[in-house]
Amino acid sequence: MPSFTRPARALLAPVLVLLALAACRAPKPTEFAPSCPRVVILADAADISRYRDGGGQDLTDLVLDGRIAGFKGGCEREDVNNVRTNVTVDLQLLRGPAATGRNAQVSYFIAVRDGDRILDKQSYALGVTFPSNQDQIRVSAPEVSMIVPVNKEKSAAAYDVLIGFQLSFDELSLNRRRGPR
Numbered sequence: 001m002p003s004f005t006r007p008a009r010a011l012l013a014p015v016l017v018l019l020a021l022a023a024c025r026a027p028k029p030t031e032f033a034p035s036c037p038r039v040v041i042l043a044d045a046a047d048i049s050r051y052r053d054g055g056g057q058d059l060t061d062l063v064l065d066g067r068i069a070g071f072k073g074g075c076e077r078e079d080v081n082n083v084r085t086n087v088t089v090d091l092q093l094l095r096g097p098a099a100t101g102r103n104a105q106v107s108y109f110i111a112v113r114d115g116d117r118i119l120d121k122q123s124y125a126l127g128v129t130f131p132s133n134q135d136q137i138r139v140s141a142p143e144v145s146m147i148v149p150v151n152k153e154k155s156a157a158a159y160d161v162l163i164g165f166q167l168s169f170d171e172l173s174l175n176r177r178r179g180p181r
Contacts, residue, residue, distance in 0.1 A: 034083045036075040037112065037148055037159035041068050043180045045164025048106060048171055052098040057174070062096030064104050067181065068163060069138060075156055078147055083156040085112075088143045089163055093128060095135040102130045107166035110144050114159055120146055123166045 048066045055061030073087040087110055095104065104127070111121035126141050148159045167175070 034075050034077045034150070035155045035157040036073070036083075037085055037156050037161045039071055039073060039087065039161045039163065041071070042162055042164040044172060044175050045109075045167055047175055047181055048165040048167060049174060050096075050171065055098065059097065061098050063098045063100075064093065064096055064106070066091055066093040066106060066165070068108070068165065071163060072140075073161075081149055081151065082147045083150050085146050085148060085156065085161060086143050087146070087161060087163070089141045090138065091126070091141065092138050093130075093136070095130045095137075102132070104128050104130070108141065109162075109164055109166050110146065111162040112146050112148055112159055113162055119148075119159075122146075 046068050048064065049057075049062065050064040051057055051061045052063050068089060069092040070090045071087055072090070073085065075083050075085050078084040089108055089110070091106065091108070093104065093106065095102070105125055106128070107123055107125050109121055109123045112119045122144065124141065124144065126139070128137055128139055130137055146161065148156050150156055165171075
């Protein structure tokens with residue numbers, strides 16, 4: 001092992017620090033942020049109408065009504081082979097006349113699709129409390145991160161991120177009968 005004199009070590013230390021910092025991958029000024037997958041709110045799952053058990057589908061039987069109002073998100077390179085996609089879902093919820101309390105729970109999903117194939121799907125439960133004298137609320141769900149694989153031939157833009165309510169069979173059938181609102 002070579003032996004360095006004290007002045008040589010003093011000169012070598014800043015060089016080693018610069019080399020260590022260079023090893024940290026920072027984007028070059030000529031690099032762009034990674035492309036993101038296309039985000040799609042599924043029409044059949046964009047709305048939820050929940051009615052009380054044993055009731056009909058009249059307004060007086062409505063417990064909860066809601067829609068996916070939008071989303072926010074972005075992408076960042078996770079590593080050479082992956083891009084992290086961050087998504088926050090915004091929900092607009094209405095407490096119906098048949099609701100028995102001020103608390104409600106809805107489930108929604110976020111999925112990554114490659115063509116016709118679902119690569120990853122996660123469902124999330126979100127509990128909300130309607131404030132006193134307020135029957136409508138808009139909430140943002142916690143941010144969700146999903147990883148999409150990338151390579152030289154396939155960027156993150158080749159994927160879709162799908163968002164929708166996790167619906168029962170009856171809720172989905174109702175949405176398909178009445179169409180998007």
